Amino acid sequence: MQERRRLRGLLEAADRVMPYLLVGPALAYMFFFVGYPLVQGVRLAFFDEHGRFTTSNVDYLLHSPFSMFRDALVYTLALTAIVVTVEFFLALLLAFFFNSVRFRGRNAALYVVVLPLTISDVAAGLIWYAMLTENGFLNKLLLNLGLISSPVEFFGWQNRGLEFLAVVLTEIWRSTAIVFVILFAGLQMVSREYLEAAEVFGASSLQRLRYIVLPLLLPSIQAALIIRTLFALQVFGDVWILAGRDIPVLAGEAYYEQVELHHTGVAALYALIIAAISILLGFVYIRVFRARYLEAGR
Amino acid sequence: MRGLSRSAALGVAVLVVIVAAAALLLAGRGGGTTTASPSAAGAGAAAKAAKIVWASTQLVPPKEQAFVKDKLLKKFKQETGIDVDFVGMSYSDLSIKLESEEKAGKVTISLIADLHGGLDLYASKGWLEDLSKFPRLEGRTFPKVLEDYSHLHGIKAYVPWLTATYVMVVNKKAFDYLPPGLTKEDVMKGTEKWTYDALLAWAKNLEEKTGKKLLGFPAGPHGLFVRFLHGYLYPAFTGAQVKNFDSPDAVKMWNYLRELWKYVNPASTTWDAMADPLLRGEVWIAWDHTARIKDAITTKPGDFVVVPVPRGPKGRGFILVIVGLAIPKNAPSQDAAWKLVDYLTRPETEVEVLKNVGFFPAVKEASGVLPEGPLKILAKGVDTQLSTRDALVAMIPSLGAKGGDFKEVYLTAFKQIVLQGKDPAEVTKQLKPQLLRLFQETGAPLPPPDK
Numbered sequence: 001m002q003e004r005r006r007l008r009g010l011l012e013a014a015d016r017v018m019p020y021l022l023v024g025p026a027l028a029y030m031f032f033f034v035g036y037p038l039v040q041g042v043r044l045a046f047f048d049e050h051g052r053f054t055t056s057n058v059d060y061l062l063h064s065p066f067s068m069f070r071d072a073l074v075y076t077l078a079l080t081a082i083v084v085t086v087e088f089f090l091a092l093l094l095a096f097f098f099n100s101v102r103f104r105g106r107n108a109a110l111y112v113v114v115l116p117l118t119i120s121d122v123a124a125g126l127i128w129y130a131m132l133t134e135n136g137f138l139n140k141l142l143l144n145l146g147l148i149s150s151p152v153e154f155f156g157w158q159n160r161g162l163e164f165l166a167v168v169l170t171e172i173w174r175s176t177a178i179v180f181v182i183l184f185a186g187l188q189m190v191s192r193e194y195l196e197a198a199e200v201f202g203a204s205s206l207q208r209l210r211y212i213v214l215p216l217l218l219p220s221i222q223a224a225l226i227i228r229t230l231f232a233l234q235v236f237g238d239v240w241i242l243a244g245r246d247i248p249v250l251a252g253e254a255y256y257e258q259v260e261l262h263h264t265g266v267a268a269l270y271a272l273i274i275a276a277i278s279i280l281l282g283f284v285y286i287r288v289f290r291a292r293y294l295e296a297g298r
Numbered sequence: 299m300r301g302l303s304r305s306a307a308l309g310v311a312v313l314v315v316i317v318a319a320a321a322l323l324l325a326g327r328g329g330g331t332t333t334a335s336p337s338a339a340g341a342g343a344a345a346k347a348a349k350i351v352w353a354s355t356q357l358v359p360p361k362e363q364a365f366v367k368d369k370l371l372k373k374f375k376q377e378t379g380i381d382v383d384f385v386g387m388s389y390s391d392l393s394i395k396l397e398s399e400e401k402a403g404k405v406t407i408s409l410i411a412d413l414h415g416g417l418d419l420y421a422s423k424g425w426l427e428d429l430s431k432f433p434r435l436e437g438r439t440f441p442k443v444l445e446d447y448s449h450l451h452g453i454k455a456y457v458p459w460l461t462a463t464y465v466m467v468v469n470k471k472a473f474d475y476l477p478p479g480l481t482k483e484d485v486m487k488g489t490e491k492w493t494y495d496a497l498l499a500w501a502k503n504l505e506e507k508t509g510k511k512l513l514g515f516p517a518g519p520h521g522l523f524v525r526f527l528h529g530y531l532y533p534a535f536t537g538a539q540v541k542n543f544d545s546p547d548a549v550k551m552w553n554y555l556r557e558l559w560k561y562v563n564p565a566s567t568t569w570d571a572m573a574d575p576l577l578r579g580e581v582w583i584a585w586d587h588t589a590r591i592k593d594a595i596t597t598k599p600g601d602f603v604v605v606p607v608p609r610g611p612k613g614r615g616f617i618l619v620i621v622g623l624a625i626p627k628n629a630p631s632q633d634a635a636w637k638l639v640d641y642l643t644r645p646e647t648e649v650e651v652l653k654n655v656g657f658f659p660a661v662k663e664a665s666g667v668l669p670e671g672p673l674k675i676l677a678k679g680v681d682t683q684l685s686t687r688d689a690l691v692a693m694i695p696s697l698g699a700k701g702g703d704f705k706e707v708y709l710t711a712f713k714q715i716v717l718q719g720k721d722p723a724e725v726t727k728q729l730k731p732q733l734l735r736l737f738q739e740t741g742a743p744l745p746p747p748d749k
Contacts (some may be wrong), residue, residue, distance in 0.1 A: 008306075011303075011306035011309060012306075013308065014306070014309035014310065014312075014313060015309055017310075018305075018309055021312065065710055065714075065728065065729065065732075066703075066706045066707075066710055092375070115491045129568075133565070133578070133580070134565075134580055135578055135579065135580065150509065151564065153564060155564065155565035155567075155568045156563070156564025156567050156568065157567040157568065157713075157717050158564045158717075159564055165667065201409060233651065240519070242568070242569075243568060244518045244567055244568045245519045246520045246567050246568065247565075256519060260519075260520075260702045260706075261702035261703060261706060262699045262702055263702075
């Protein structure tokens with residue numbers, strides 16, 4: 001009898017500790033692969049080799065003639081704003097289309113839309129670079145159709161505007177699928193019963209969209225926007241392939257400062273800046289897209 | 299034991315697993331025994347003579363390392379029975395390792411392969427053996443310029459092994475559009491008529507007649523265009539790389555480049571290597587490192603010729619990269635290391651390296667061993683450039699970790715003056731202190747041809 005009570009006590013203790021044991025590995029992972037590097041990053045950016053606090057890296061970023069920080073910041077934010085906006089509406093349209101229209105080959109069409117997800121940003125950059133060069137597919141097509149008399153030059157510092165366009169096109173082509181998949185899944189979860197009930201009560205399709213579908217889609221929209229924006233701020237591979245440093249972006253500059261110039265502190269600072277902007281935007285998204293009435297129900 | 303809930307049973311199972319794993323881990327620690335024993339030391343000493351460490355800052359990319367280990371060193375081992383551990387490392391890593399080994403008095407590296415600049419630095423610190431104490435290498439002649447450069451700080455510091463340079467490649471179609479006063483012979487032989495002004499006239503003629511900008515440079519983020527700026531244009535126009543950075547001659551040079559850039563394919567700022575643009579026909583005249591245009595020549599040898607670069611007012615400036623083999627002071631197994639030097643500098647071995655990596659042989663006998671074909675085209679062009687009468691040799695300064703900053707000065711000047719249209723006198727005056735600071739901070743000497 002005594003032993004049984006002791007054993008039960010032991011098992012109850014184990015039960016209490018169990019949640020921490022189960023969360024343990026995840027916490028350890030977060031600490032080693034996120035927490036510790038973050039602390040090291042701050043150390044690299046703000047402390048010199050002797051351990052003294054220094055703002056020389058910030059100075060370099062803002063005042064050195066070698067630093068392309070201001071351009072990189074502007075280009076990254078502009079790229080993010082344009083690409084995320086266009087992709088969001090495009091993905092929304094696609095999601096509605098695939099959700100409401102049933103046609104033969106719908107599954108095949110779905111696979112095709114999602115295919116770019118499998119391609120890395122560098123591969124996408126190379127594909128579009130090959131398509132847009134002077135002797136590439138697009139120029140040959142336009143020349144044959146007689147729409148232009150000499151090839152359109154997409155690349156080079158002097159053609160920065162068109163380079164930016166090429167980057168925007170590549171990014172949209174490559175990652176609309178990510179936003180689409182999230183929105184599509186969210187759309188499919190909107191219960192038909194609500195829509196049918198609304199129809200019975202005489203709601204037009206626009207009213208159904210505005211008062212039922214979009215509010216229920218809000219969590220998916222929030223998730224899609226956070227994910228897409230965070231990745232957009234880290235854009236690097238395709239910009240590098242298509243435009244080199246003609247269009248500097250934050251992640252690309254971090255890479256260049258570290259690999260070519262060995263300015264480790266500056267590169268760490270760039271990474272911290274990207275993180276800070278991401279956190280800020282994530283916070284904004286969570287506030288703006290909070291589905292309040294859904295939470296009230298829990 | 300009735301009454302155990304399911305979650306409790308699970309908890310017990312997890313605890314048991316954790317304890318068992320911990321026990322296994324701790325048991326494994328104490329259980330392993332080392333196999334080293336005193337009697338093995340004797341055999342180890344004999345084995346040590348047959349194994350040496352070769353540290354190199356060159357041929358480090360994976361494909362090139364594989365070539366060294368699988369082909370070069372395997373054959374060497376078959377011949378001599380000596381095992382070579384090829385360790386590729388960065389310039390700063392080698393510098394740190396050599397310094398710590400020399401200071402501690404325990405040297406493990408038997409042979410170093412590095413650029414002239416690095417070996418110059420090590421010789422100045424007394425970390426290299428005087429190689430004149432070793433037996434002569436039979437059957438090879440080194441060009442005088444290489445012999446001269448290999449004697450540093452009173453000793454024979456290294457044996458020249460490989461060279462590299464940057465050349466111009468011309469698509470034969472471009473010769474139909476030569477400007478008046480310039481002939482194909484002038485370009486291919488590098489006569490005094492092959493000047494930068496002639497290049498400008500040629501590029502202008504190409505654009506007027508074909509409507510396309512057919513001159514190209516590797517001005518992408520990883521491209522080597524910066525070497526053209528500090529190692530070719532600056533010596534050719536100002537006679538020095540660094541000293542005359544903001545002189546009136548330099549201003550003339552930047553104005554020239556601004557004029558030339560009007561006829562350069564704008565996509566140059568996205569190109570890291572010129573082989574593909576040449577093959578795609580997007581440019582007909584290109585400048586790049588021999589290794590980065592090698593693929594164009596080997597793919598379509600009939601389409602291209604390799605020519606020396608043009609000359610400027612002060613001479614035909616070009617960069618000579620010398621890779622040398624040196625033995626650290628008090629290194630182990632020095633005789634085995636010298637055997638390796640002998641093997642590596644054989645004409646046949648150097649030709650193998652040329653075929654696989656694109657670095658050129660340092661011994662004259664090697665060109666006799668080259669078969670007809672693209673490599674001979676390449677070698678001929680390089681040879682012609684090296685033997686022009688007005689050759690003005692420049693070398694890349696060895697600034698260690700600050701090498702990137704050095705390049706950034708010239709690249710920033712290019713971006714601001716040529717691309718953004720700022721005033722050359724102002725920009726060069728603003729950037730010169732940054733440039734000089736690099737040499738002051740590292741204590742490195744100004745590179746040739748600066749005196």
